[in-house]
Amino acid sequence: MNKKNILMITGDFTEDYETMVPFQTLLAVGHRVDAVCPGKKAGETVATAIHDFEGDQTYTEKRGHNFSLNADFDTIDVEAYDALVIPGGRAPEYLRLNPAVLKAIRHFFETDKPVAAICHGAQLLTAAGVLQGRACSAYPACRPEVEQAGGEYADIAIDAAITDGNLVTAPAWPAHPAWLSQFMALLDS
Numbered sequence: 001m002n003k004k005n006i007l008m009i010t011g012d013f014t015e016d017y018e019t020m021v022p023f024q025t026l027l028a029v030g031h032r033v034d035a036v037c038p039g040k041k042a043g044e045t046v047a048t049a050i051h052d053f054e055g056d057q058t059y060t061e062k063r064g065h066n067f068s069l070n071a072d073f074d075t076i077d078v079e080a081y082d083a084l085v086i087p088g089g090r091a092p093e094y095l096r097l098n099p100a101v102l103k104a105i106r107h108f109f110e111t112d113k114p115v116a117a118i119c120h121g122a123q124l125l126t127a128a129g130v131l132q133g134r135a136c137s138a139y140p141a142c143r144p145e146v147e148q149a150g151g152e153y154a155d156i157a158i159d160a161a162i163t164d165g166n167l168v169t170a171p172a173w174p175a176h177p178a179w180l181s182q183f184m185a186l187l188d189s
Contacts, residue, residue, distance in 0.1 A: 004082040004187050008035040009073075009101060009124070015089030016048035016064030017173040018118050022085050023067075025180055031187070033085070034071035038098050041072050049089050051119075051172070053158070058141070059172075073100075078107040083187055088119025088139065088172070096127035106130060109166070114186035116168045118179055122146055125167075135164040137171050 006026055010019050019035075026033045037046050048064030084105065086092070095101050105128040108115050117125055122138030123145060125131050131151030137160075138146055143153045154162045154169065161170040161179035168186060170179035 002188065004031045005080060006031050006033045006083045006085060006187075007076065007078065007081040007104070008033055008085040008087070009037070009095065009104065010035055010046055010067070010069075010087050011037045011091030011095050012046045013049045013090040014046055014067065014087045015119060015173065016050045016067075017176070018087040018089060018121075019046075019048055019067050020065070021173065021176050022087070022116070022118075022180060022183075025176075026085070026184075029184070034076065034081070035067070035069050036071050036073040036076055037069055037091075038073045038095065038101060040069055042070050044069055046091070051089065053172075053174075059139075076104075078104050081108075081113070083114040083183075084108045084116070085183075086115070086117040086121035086124050088117075088121045090120070092120045092123040096124050102128040112166050114166050114168070114183060116179060116183040118170045118175065119172045122169065125149070126151070134167060135162055135169075136167065137162050137169040139172055 045066035050064040051059040109130040126145045126149035131149045137154040159174040
């Protein structure tokens, strides 16, 4: 395995599992992961939310952990990163309004570097305009956004993932084994 430098863009009320699990997993296998949030510095935290599927018409939400950031968004150089991870939760809803975030995301598509997005992370992909002609899974409520952005919504099982070129996506955290496995395959290619 080649050690990679990976950027994770997150924010307040990011989904707990979708942030902590990939962050810790990628570190555990030897990659460097810089977790950043616009407006916050290394050592500060973002609040997380736990989204669960309990038989209601949509997910339920509970307060999660505090997740510590280890880098500053304002000082990152996207050229220094080999890949990008975009967790879901509520953070993508407001992060997509930040032009610097969208510019950073576009870099990874323009340079064909691996990108892993899960759940509502697709909202950042749609806002960045990078889904034209691509298959993309996401939480089902994001389907209209994916399709309006010119993407093909991949209606897959909650525990499945899909790879289209440099992009790996999944509907939600139950897909972690498939999503992370496919992302790590891209990192090793």
